[in-house]
Amino acid sequence: MQTRSASIPSSAKVAAHDRAVGSPANEAQRIGSMLELVASHVPLQRRVVHAGDLIYQAGEGFQRLHLVNAGFFKLINSASDGREQVVALQFRGDWLGFDGIAQGRHGCDAVAMDTGEIWSFSYEALLQASLTQPRLLALVHEAMSREIVRDRDALLSLCTLSADARVADFLHYWADSLARRGLRADQISLRMSRAEIGNYLGMTIESVSRALSRLSARHLIRFAEKGRRDIEIPELGALAAFVQGGSAAGRTLQ
Amino acid sequence: MQTRSASIPSSAKVAAHDRAVGSPANEAQRIGSMLELVASHVPLQRRVVHAGDLIYQAGEGFQRLHLVNAGFFKLINSASDGREQVVALQFRGDWLGFDGIAQGRHGCDAVAMDTGEIWSFSYEALLQASLTQPRLLALVHEAMSREIVRDRDALLSLCTLSADARVADFLHYWADSLARRGLRADQISLRMSRAEIGNYLGMTIESVSRALSRLSARHLIRFAEKGRRDIEIPELGALAAFVQGGSAAGRTLQ
DNA sequence: CGCCCCGTTGATCCTGTTCAACGGTCGTGG
DNA sequence: CCACGACCGTTGAACAGGATCAACGGGGCG
Numbered sequence: 001m002q003t004r005s006a007s008i009p010s011s012a013k014v015a016a017h018d019r020a021v022g023s024p025a026n027e028a029q030r031i032g033s034m035l036e037l038v039a040s041h042v043p044l045q046r047r048v049v050h051a052g053d054l055i056y057q058a059g060e061g062f063q064r065l066h067l068v069n070a071g072f073f074k075l076i077n078s079a080s081d082g083r084e085q086v087v088a089l090q091f092r093g094d095w096l097g098f099d100g101i102a103q104g105r106h107g108c109d110a111v112a113m114d115t116g117e118i119w120s121f122s123y124e125a126l127l128q129a130s131l132t133q134p135r136l137l138a139l140v141h142e143a144m145s146r147e148i149v150r151d152r153d154a155l156l157s158l159c160t161l162s163a164d165a166r167v168a169d170f171l172h173y174w175a176d177s178l179a180r181r182g183l184r185a186d187q188i189s190l191r192m193s194r195a196e197i198g199n200y201l202g203m204t205i206e207s208v209s210r211a212l213s214r215l216s217a218r219h220l221i222r223f224a225e226k227g228r229r230d231i232e233i234p235e236l237g238a239l240a241a242f243v244q245g246g247s248a249a250g251r252t253l254q
Numbered sequence: 255m256q257t258r259s260a261s262i263p264s265s266a267k268v269a270a271h272d273r274a275v276g277s278p279a280n281e282a283q284r285i286g287s288m289l290e291l292v293a294s295h296v297p298l299q300r301r302v303v304h305a306g307d308l309i310y311q312a313g314e315g316f317q318r319l320h321l322v323n324a325g326f327f328k329l330i331n332s333a334s335d336g337r338e339q340v341v342a343l344q345f346r347g348d349w350l351g352f353d354g355i356a357q358g359r360h361g362c363d364a365v366a367m368d369t370g371e372i373w374s375f376s377y378e379a380l381l382q383a384s385l386t387q388p389r390l391l392a393l394v395h396e397a398m399s400r401e402i403v404r405d406r407d408a409l410l411s412l413c414t415l416s417a418d419a420r421v422a423d424f425l426h427y428w429a430d431s432l433a434r435r436g437l438r439a440d441q442i443s444l445r446m447s448r449a450e451i452g453n454y455l456g457m458t459i460e461s462v463s464r465a466l467s468r469l470s471a472r473h474l475i476r477f478a479e480k481g482r483r484d485i486e487i488p489e490l491g492a493l494a495a496f497v498q499g500g501s502a503a504g505r506t507l508q
Numbered sequence: 509c510g511c512c513c514c515g516t517t518g519a520t521c522c523t524g525t526t527c528a529a530c531g532g533t534c535g536t537g538g
Numbered sequence: 539c540c541a542c543g544a545c546c547g548t549t550g551a552a553c554a555g556g557a558t559c560a561a562c563g564g565g566g567c568g
Binding site: 149 | 356396498
């Protein structure tokens, strides 16, 4: 396996979780017009959900897709022996339910982490509409592709980063996701317990807690006065830099 | 977060990597007819590739998708700081290139691990054809969905399994992938070095080697006489059972 | 108030990493 | 032909990062 040629434009890859072309503002715009386009061509049902609400469940038959209009959602994958893991976090503009297409039944649970709004619609209806609206079809494909890329970035982070760097990367990812959607990213309020974060990152509650303490000691983050779930990020760039520095520094593939 | 209700039919989940509906024979058939359908509706270019050949490269502009007609391929994701990781293994019937749709450029390298045959075709042409062939469109969506599910299963294994179980799960996955395609699974020949396996599983060469030795000592696998890359699996079920037993035994999400 | 859940911190243990040495195989070239 | 070196895989010994076990404080709620 030869090392990849150096001919890749260096701008092609910025950071594992920072790959969008275009600015954050564009991203928010993209999401807005996507929601609009879907809503105008597919009959959908809008639903307000609350923390803990189940959008769909593993094993359940697949018929409908969902779009996040507001709120935060987690996807939980589980094995037959009881192992379960948070495998993805979804924000405004993200789709829920793609995992069900392949086998006609869902492979994950989708759970709301906070109050939010979900737009649900029939997959069949979407397909029908997309036959006359190529732009709609393109959106669906982009969304699925994005999901694949994101999952693989998660895989990369999980395998190559130390516990502290993983936590930093997680915070950076969360903040970045907010920023792209036009929300303020310097002051984030995690909707997850330490247990959930740990599960998502493949580590224990204690390790998450310690990692956060260490990040705080380095002034990469700061805990808001009252809530241990509210975190300030003075300098997003510093956090990203820490992720790279804290990586096994070039654990390359030979 | 409440524990999931017990109302999920237990048959809905068999094992992380063992979720197909239908028998292995059906799967091989599905793949065969899928290849046929694509070939009969999209102009494609067939190409024989050899170990080490690059099908596409991260950063490269996205225009074409690829179908594996024969051989073994790996997808390598890499971060800006040099970290890189094998994030997926692809076999006959798998698609290559979905990661490029979202951003118009590829996010991974796709590399052949052995001699094989790749069918390449324009994504645009595929879209055009799928407008008049709904079955074709369904195939594409199923393939993308399957990819998402697989990535999430990998995430789950990575986070919840011990090193030994991860190696066992990897072997089981490989063997199972062969079996589904109608190939013999009791005697597999890995196309990967220990370094690649370790990278894929998030562990070091030494740990992979030790894990294999321990699996061999338990008679879950046997090394073929001459090659340390040829492995016999007397009982696939035993390997699967070990994965479950070797799991952190219910590292649930609270 | 008492209980439960959440988060933090300390002490100890263990899994997997790191460092190191060694054997086998293959390709190259004297 | 064999010597040499590069590469791959295995195994051992020491180390360390994170898991585990345990104790404690704070907040919300019945």
